[in-house]
Amino acid sequence: MKTKAHSRHGCPPTDKTGKEIINQKNKQKVHGVSQSEESIKLQSHLGETDASKEQDNNKGFSSKKMDTVKHHKSRSTGDKEPISRKNPKHFTDVHGLPCIERIVTSVEDTPEPISTDIIGTIPNWIHGNFLRNGPGKFEIGNHRFNHWFDGMALLHQFKISDGQVTYKSRFLSSDSYQSNKDQNRIVMSEFGTVTMPDPCKNIFQRFLSRFELPKPTDNANVSFVTYKGDFYVSTETNIMHKVDPETLEATQKVDWSKFIAVNGATAHPHTEPDGTAYNMGNSYSTKGAYYNIIRVPPTKEAEEETLEGTTVLCSIPAEDKTKPSYYHSFAMSENYVVFIEQPIKMDLLKIVTGKLTRKSISNCFSWNPKLNTVLHLIHKHTGKVSPIQYLAKPISTFHQINAYEEHGFLIIDLCASDDGQAIANYNIQNLRKSGEALDEVYNTLCRVFPRRFVLPLRIEPGTPYNQNLIDLPNCTATAVRTGKNKVFCTHEDLHGEDLHMYGGLEFPQINYGKYNMHPYRYFYGCGFRHLVGDTLLKMDLQGKEMKVWEDPGLYPSEPVFVPCPNATEEDDGVILSVVITPIKDKSTFLLVLDAKTFEELGRAVVPVNIPYGFHGTFSSTA
Ligand SMILES: [Fe+2]
Secondary structure (H helix, E strand, O other): EEEEEEOOOOOOOOOOOOHHHHHHHHHHOOOOEEEEOOOEEEEEEOOOOOOHHHHHOOOOOOOOOOOEEOOOOOOOOOOOOOOOOOOOOOOOOOOOOOOOOOHHHEEEOOOOEEEEEEOOOOOOOOOOOEEEEEEEEOOOOOOOOEEEOOOOEEEEEEEEEEEEEEEEEEOOOOHHHHHHHHEEEOOOOOOOOOOOOOOOOOHHHHHHOOOOOOOOOOOOOEEEEOOOEEEEOOOOOEEEEOOOOOOEEEEEEEEEHOOOOOOOOHHHHHHHHOOOOEEEEEEOOOEEEEEEEEEEEEOOOOOOOOOOOOOEEEEEEEOOOOEEOOOOEEEEEEEEEEEEEEEEEEOOOHHHHHHHHHHHHHEEEEEEEOOOOEEEEEOOOOOOOOOOOOEEEEEEEEEEEEEEEOOOOOEEEEEEOOOHHHHHHHHHHHOOOHHHHHHHHHHHOEEEEEEEEEOOOOOOOOOOOOOOOOOOOOOOOEEEEEEEEEEEEEEEEEOHHHHOOOEEEEEEEOOOOOOOOOOOOOOOEEEEEOOOOEEEEEEEEOOEEEEEEEEEOEHHHHHHHHEEEOOOOOOOOOEEEEEOOOOOOOOOEEEEEEEEEEEEEEEEEEOOOOOOOOOOEEEEEO
16 A cells, blocks of 8 residues: 655645745656646555455556546537537547446445454554444345446444444445345336336236336435434435444434425535534425525434424525426535535426336436526525525536635535536446446546635725736636625635546545635545446645545545544544455455555454445544
8 A cells, every 4th residue: 555645736836935946846757747737646545455356357458558548628608508418528539447346336234343453553543433334235136226326225334442443334225225134136116226016916017107206215325424412314305314333233323304395415514612503404395496405403302302402594596496406415615615506407297197107216317508507695693595696607506615714704515526427327327337437437527626716704885896816926816706695616726737647636625624614725536437436535725736546457536534632633534445346355444544644554454245335423432
């Protein structure tokens, strides 16, 4: 394994600050980057294989070689033509990606804890459960799920104490899982999979079943979240499950719509230091679709409570009543919720007729690059929506990094790309491809990079038009008033050219407990030289330098930061990540990195296979 330090390069030199002087000095470290073409050489990350099975697995590339990666410039705002699925745009030109089918393959759960082999040192101060969520079963009987997001939720627990680690996992006993298991076929429609009519019904019943509305799944396979101090597993429908973090057993099914008028909520709520949680969810009525800001109280008044006391802070009507934007998360600063209305649209009419037309929800998503992105500010304490619309070119964003207010501006950092069609391409068949077919899938996905938008909070009658309103030092983001209540924003890249070598960054994480909603310096994420993360990255906003952890053939999950006791600096702590590989059976390990140096402290090797997962959290029991 290697940890590399990279410095920002390819940045426009200026002569104003010491930061740029450092950049100039570090330009010597550029690895053959041609800035004009954004074309780079990327050393093959194909690991050595030692069995014929592995050779089969990696069919499609003849030998270890230098892969060529070309990152084209993103499309301009004025691009008018929606992309045809029959002739997709190619964003990169990568060849020789290793097949990762084995890390998107069904596994059995491990409900009884098993010990792990420790290599190196797991710090003694870490006490708690590292909880992770993700899909674990992709076939039921003879039926197969279509989309990566559809796999049955498998909950993982790495229990860390006194330098030792045990592991266990358990399939979420959701209604979806139980029904599928009982009938040995896919009974509940998922995001990318439409159920077939029950073969036991007569032909008339089967015909009528096509007119039923799709039932929301309770296969909560996206994240672990906390409300009022309790752990829940969440997807994006109205159903969550409360889960005991010790046993991983689901203890209660909780329906958002029993408490407030919403049809779902994201799997990425934000929590304030006192425990108050905010989330967003859609509601649908005869008047159209609304985006709702949700607030959940910080504490329970009775032990059996779940979402009692939850309120809708405000409702924002969708611009297109029948085609609201899809959002996976949102940002939160001290005083505001930031809702990003991106031009990924959900066609509600297609969704409600999906059973009849055999279209899954993922088939009802579309990317409309003719539309701008709109950032809405909602005041958390009054519920008032800012009359100012902050516009930006069409972007697609799944995960925000952080947001805070400073000197009259709201700074929002997020992971974004210039194309919004990736979600449809993450079907299981694509993930399991090999050779040129796999390369083709990767190359038609737009890379995701960390970006900063800066929103001026005070737009008054005398605020000038047609000039950049941002006067923060060293900030290259712009915000220009273009109308009475309109400000057009352009972003600042939060990275140097070197991040292109690692395929961009997703699954961002920060020292959330102390720095969410506050000025901060570091964020962490996965590099994406493949369809899943294949490196861990530490980004330093001062100088935009980065550190990298990588090991050929290994695929690390989202890095979760855990602060050490009595931490004084932002990066005093460790990074936890679950690392898996398609090239060696049962070679999963929990990786522990020193968050400051990004050097490996230790790993806990667990003899199981785990599919690549989505999100996790650390629950301290110290
Ligand atoms: Fe997510």
